[in-house]
Amino acid sequence: MNGPACFASWVDTATEPPQRLPDGIDAALAYMADATGHPVYMRWTLTLLKRGCPSLADAKREHPVVFALLLDHDAAIEYWERGRLRVVAPDRAPAPATVLLRLLKQHRRFRFAPDEPVTLATSSAGTARAAMTAVAISETASPWAGPAVWLAALTPGTDASDRAWLARAGRFANVSPVTNTLGAADDAQAVALFLRERASRSPHTLRAYLAELRRLIRWCDRHQLGPLSDLTRDNLLTYRTSLERTRRTTPATGTTRNQPAGLQATTRARALAVVSSLFRYWLRTGYVIANPAAELSGGAATRDSWTPSRIMPIKVLALCDAVVSDAAPDTMSALVWARRRAIWSLYRYAGVRLAELVWSEAEGLPRLDVDPQGQWTLHVLGKGGKRRSIPLPSVCVPALRVYRLARALPEQPSPFERVALIHSEKRDALGHSGLYDEVKAVLLAAEAQVQPADLTTLTILRAASTHWLRHGYARALVVDHAVPLPVAQTLLGHASVQTTAAYARTDLTQTRAFVEGSFPQRK
Structure with a gap:
């Protein structure tokens, strides 16, 4: 381990059968990015940054740290360290082999076994590589590849057949390059571009989008439906009904039972909102010719029923x-x-x-x-x-x-x-x-x-x-001091005034005073 790095000595134990990493540094980095679901080591240049963005303004908005570094340096290095991506100037960046070896040592699925024989199935490895090529875009080809590596975490399983589930196009996919402005040939690429544009700015948003898309894919897999661009309006309505009847585990007994209420209302609304957003994005960019998820989610009704409860006394x-x-x-x-x-x-x-x-x-x-x-x-x-x-x-x-x-x-x-x-x-x-x-x-x-x-x-x-402190701040404005809702909405940065108005439901004192004043007791 103290000599030159030999990445073929590392075995990926999560594949079936287990297989060794490629020996070359570039191939090993690409393999790790696909296996872990995040970039490992990438060298950014201004040319590469502009290649994946329509303009410099878009590049600055989508990659602010990289853009700022490129103003003073010829390149910027983005690498994975201790559970997060870091961006530094080239003279401050560790070597690619150092980053890769550090990640291999920290990740449980990889094992250093230089002398241990590993049975490699040529056909399985080829199928896996083909499936990964269909799902993910090369990290070194374009910055558009960033969200594509997240698809490894999106598919229902870890084998090649599950990864290939998304690498298809359904009956509603638009194959015409004239009107398909997204430029995607299958659902895998279309989902990757959707995640890149809608969820790449916040890790919390990305986590929520991935969870809900995984939920939909698992449901499609159970009912032998798919790909996503093949789903009909009736399929999605059935999916919405299934969310209301999801089998849930009882903590006390560990058993499952059918509950008519299914998932909580907020969880169901989030699941349907993500699905609606996906198909709306696909229709707007021309990847699909119809939107089966139109008016599928009832976001306004959910906001009307939402009442904040995490407030510190x-x-x-x-x-x-x-x-x-x-x-x-x-x-x-x-x-x-x-x-x-x-x-x-x-x-x-x-x-x-x-x-x-x-x-x-x-x-x-x-x-x-x-x-x-x-x-x-x-x-x-x-x-x-x-x-x-x-x-x-x-x-x-x-x-x-x-x-x-x-x-x-x-x-x-x-x-x-x-x-x-x-x-x-x-x-x-x-x-x-x-x-x-x-x-x-x-x-x-x-x-x-x-x-x-x-x-x-x-x-x-x-x-x-x-966030409890944020709820308390909002309640103090809306309830304790009766700040006008549009003013409170501006201070809190809410997209909808209905969200701000929900804090008024956390206390009936003010409402009761209004009612008493409107109907005074007769003398």
């Missing part, structure tokens, strides 16, 4: 606020403690989503500014790339000032300041997991001050997260 919030207002623990530096207080204050008093405090170098967001009257405003990049400005209450400002001074920054941000809002000790900015961990640390410290007999408060603190 005022006494629990006050307990957490008291923890944050204390002095820094002896085991923590003043800078790290000031950062934790600032993070808590922003999630507590700005109602932002978790990802909205993650620094974007390309957009220069999130950032703070102060107007001539000394009022602070937080600017973030919300869902769908929409910018949002959130006025910060005065109670939030002291923690931000202390944190900025601890970082050796001016007490107030300058108009043209371009620095990460929340710093990291290891890199420029704190990411999703770091921000989440800081909030959970506050909740854990508050939990230590609760009596063991107070099980309700302990349960809330253990389950709470950043």
Whole structure:
């Protein structure tokens, strides 16, 4: 292992039969990208970036970190390390062999066996390679290939026949290159391009889309239907009915039983929304000639029935606020403690989503500014790339000032300041997991001050997260202070005012007062 890397000494135990990796570095990287479902090592250039995007503006929006690096360097290296993709300049990137060997050692499905004989079935290997070629696009050919490798996680199984399930085109697929602007020849390519455009900007959205497409594919496989472009309106209506009668496992007994209610309403709505979005995208781009999923989902009805329930009571919030207002623990530096207080204050008093405090170098967001009257405003990049400005209450400002001074920054941000809002000790900015961990640390410290007999408060603190703070912020606006719904919608960044109005259903006090005032008691 200390000499030149021999990748053929590694065996992929998840295939049937097990097979060795290709010996060449490029072939081994391509194999690993397809097997793991994510890119492993890729060298970006401006030519390669422009090849998969209609314009530089699209390239900047879809690959902001890569685009920013290419402004100062001839190339940018994107590689996989410790469960995430990293993008660095070429002089700071590890060697491809180093990245690949590190991943092989960490992944359980790969085993180093240089002397162990491995039976390779030529026909099976050829079929697997053909199926993977039909499903995935080469990583080195174009940036469009990014979402294609996710299809390995999308198919119902891991063998070649399951992977080939998507590599077909049904009766409604449009084979004419004149009107098929998507340029896809089968469902595999069409799904890959759909995921790339609709789900590549958020790992949470991607995870949800993959889960729902897997659910539909498993259902089609059980009923011997498919491919997706072959499904009729009647097939999808039957699928919608099946979601309402899904067999679920009873935790107490481990047995399954039919429940008329099936999946929860929100889960069913999400499943149908993803399917509807897929076929709507295919119809708009000309991949299919008809949309069997038209009006399949009832999104508006779901929003009308949705009521937020994950809201921290005022006494629990006050307990957490008291923890944050204390002095820094002896085991923590003043800078790290000031950062934790600032993070808590922003999630507590700005109602932002978790990802909205993650620094974007390309957009220069999130950032703070102060107007001539000394009022602070937080600017973030919300869902769908929409910018949002959130006025910060005065109670939030002291923690931000202390944190900025601890970082050796001016007490107030300058108009043209371009620095990460929340710093990291290891890199420029704190990411999703770091921000989440800081909030959970506050909740854990508050939990230590609760009596063991107070099980309700302990349960809330253990389950709470950043989104609980967002729900609490929304409820304070809509219920406690009767902020007009359009204003609250703007502050929260909701796409629909119906989502904002749902918070009014969390408390009947205000509604009861309106009713009492409308029908006063007779004297």
